[in-house]
Amino acid sequence: MRPSKLTAEPVSRLVDELGRLPGIGPKSASRLTYYLLRASREQALALAEAILELKERVFLCSTCFNITETDPCALCLDPTRDRSIICVVEEPLDALALERTGEYRGLYHVLHGAISPVDGIGPDKLRIRELLERVERERPQEVILATNPNIEGDATAMYIARQLIPRGITTSRPASGLPVGGDLEYADEITLGRALVGRRAL
Amino acid sequence: MRPSKLTAEPVSRLVDELGRLPGIGPKSASRLTYYLLRASREQALALAEAILELKERVFLCSTCFNITETDPCALCLDPTRDRSIICVVEEPLDALALERTGEYRGLYHVLHGAISPVDGIGPDKLRIRELLERVERERPQEVILATNPNIEGDATAMYIARQLIPRGITTSRPASGLPVGGDLEYADEITLGRALVGRRAL
Numbered sequence: 311m312r313p314s315k316l317t318a319e320p321v322s323r324l325v326d327e328l329g330r331l332p333g334i335g336p337k338s339a340s341r342l343t344y345y346l347l348r349a350s351r352e353q354a355l356a357l358a359e360a361i362l363e364l365k366e367r368v369f370l371c372s373t374c375f376n377i378t379e380t381d382p383c384a385l386c387l388d389p390t391r392d393r394s395i396i397c398v399v400e401e402p403l404d405a406l407a408l409e410r411t412g413e414y415r416g417l418y419h420v421l422h423g424a425i426s427p428v429d430g431i432g433p434d435k436l437r438i439r440e441l442l443e444r445v446e447r448e449r450p451q452e453v454i455l456a457t458n459p460n461i462e463g464d465a466t467a468m469y470i471a472r473q474l475i476p477r478g479i480t481t482s483r484p485a486s487g488l489p490v491g492g493d494l495e496y497a498d499e500i501t502l503g504r505a506l507v508g509r510r511a512l
Numbered sequence: 513m514r515p516s517k518l519t520a521e522p523v524s525r526l527v528d529e530l531g532r533l534p535g536i537g538p539k540s541a542s543r544l545t546y547y548l549l550r551a552s553r554e555q556a557l558a559l560a561e562a563i564l565e566l567k568e569r570v571f572l573c574s575t576c577f578n579i580t581e582t583d584p585c586a587l588c589l590d591p592t593r594d595r596s597i598i599c600v601v602e603e604p605l606d607a608l609a610l611e612r613t614g615e616y617r618g619l620y621h622v623l624h625g626a627i628s629p630v631d632g633i634g635p636d637k638l639r640i641r642e643l644l645e646r647v648e649r650e651r652p653q654e655v656i657l658a659t660n661p662n663i664e665g666d667a668t669a670m671y672i673a674r675q676l677i678p679r680g681i682t683t684s685r686p687a688s689g690l691p692v693g694g695d696l697e698y699a700d701e702i703t704l705g706r707a708l709v710g711r712r713a714l
Contacts, residue, residue, distance in 0.1 A: 318569070318570045318579050318580055318581045319569075319581065320562065320565040320566045320568075320569045320570050320581070321566065321570060321579060323562045323565065323566075324559075324562040324563060324565075324566050326562075327555075327558055327559040327562045328559070328562075330555065330559075331544055331547060331548075331559075332543065332544070332547050333540065333543065333544075334544075338535065340605055341534065341535065341605075342533055342534070342535075342536075343566065344603060344604060344605055345533060345534050346533075346563060346566060346567075347566060347570060347579060347604075348624070351567055353529075353532065354563055354564075354566065354567045355564070355567070356529055357526075357529045357530070357532075357533075357563055358560040358561075358563040358564045359560075360522065360525045360526040360528075360529040360530075361526060361548060361556055361559055361560040361563075362556075362557070362560045363522040363525070363526075364522045364523065364525075364526050364545070364548060364549060364556065365548075365553050365556045365557070366522075367520070367521075367522045368520045368522050368523060368549060377520055377523060377549060378520055379520045379521065379522070401546060402546060402549075403542055403543075403546055406519060422550070
């Protein structure tokens with residue numbers, strides 16, 4: 311007997327679609343599908359509508375390329391933000407994380423990724439050209455390159471810095487070091503090394 | 513500044529909806545949402561439609577309570593199945609797993625859960641009454657109680673067996689023992705104990 315007799319076509323279809331999402335394997339996709347089968351009609355409809363609305367109402371700000379429902383986005387329009395600093399991040403979630411610190415009052419620029427030759431992502435696939443045009447136009451005092459502290463993020467920051475420094479723009483990178491509340495004993499060598507190199511006078 | 517300025521409302525709405533799914537925490541929900549933002553419109557629409565179709569086209573068979581697009585389901589109608597055996601399982605996925613073995617040719621009955629007083633799930637919340645009515649009606653020779661081999665599944669099997677045995681129905685439970693391809697050394701004591709008790713002559 312083909313297992314299809316026991317699996318309704320809409321079930322296997324949803325298992326397939328969920329399985330295409332990152333971090334969701336075939337087993338999780340099945341579990342989620344059977345959960346949605348049991349869930350209330352309202353909950354399933356709310357989820358489907360949230361997905362549809364995301365694609366209908368959300369797009370990228372033409373200035374900072376963060377996600378927004380209006381163009382320019384609310385943050386780019388906010389008169390209380392410091393327009394002399396642009397913080398460059400890989401993803402919208404990174405900007406959100408920086409906002410949560412409450413330490414940053416400037417503007418953002420979202421690259422939507424990092425340079426990664428292995429994955430076929432060159433500078434042309436990111437919003438780097440738009441960043442350089444924006445910097446020419448807005449002439450900020452400083453550009454913070456807050457790409458992730460890993461190989462791809464470091465390479466991306468270096469690539470951008472090499473184009474900004476000749477233009478006379480101050481570029482910086484957030485400090486690498488020990489996480490607050492962390493334990494020196496358990497820090498990896500690279501982090502500990504960077505924390506030593508970047509030590510600050512008390 | 514409120515983070516809402518950086519988070520479009522449809523984004524936080526989808527994060528909330530995804531976060532209501534089992535096994536998906538706030539971080540995974542955010543990641544999936546931003547993935548869907550970047551994904552093609554086609555992929556997002558396909559996912560939303562698959563969810564809607566699941567709720568529109570799939571319901572429960574009125575005989576075996578497995579998921580189906582037709583009532584009775586294709587398996588209940590299949591003339592090649594052995595109608596003298598009913599295998600009772602907790603979830604549709606369990607029936608699917610049994611089908612995949614190719615060892616079972618009888619019918620199914622899906623309880624949609626197991627008795628679990630801690631979670632407020634009593635026998636009345638499962639399809640047990642329907643099973644007893646069905647057994648009276650169809651008079652199968654045997655009912656296999658293939659609920660999960662854990663506390664809740666064992667309790668559920670015992671509860672059902674106590675009602676079937678007085679009705680003169682043969683009830684059985686799948687063997688517990690060592691998984692095929694497993695290593696005796698690594699088996700837990702309970703499994704190893706059950707494997708010894710259930711040993712078979714060669």
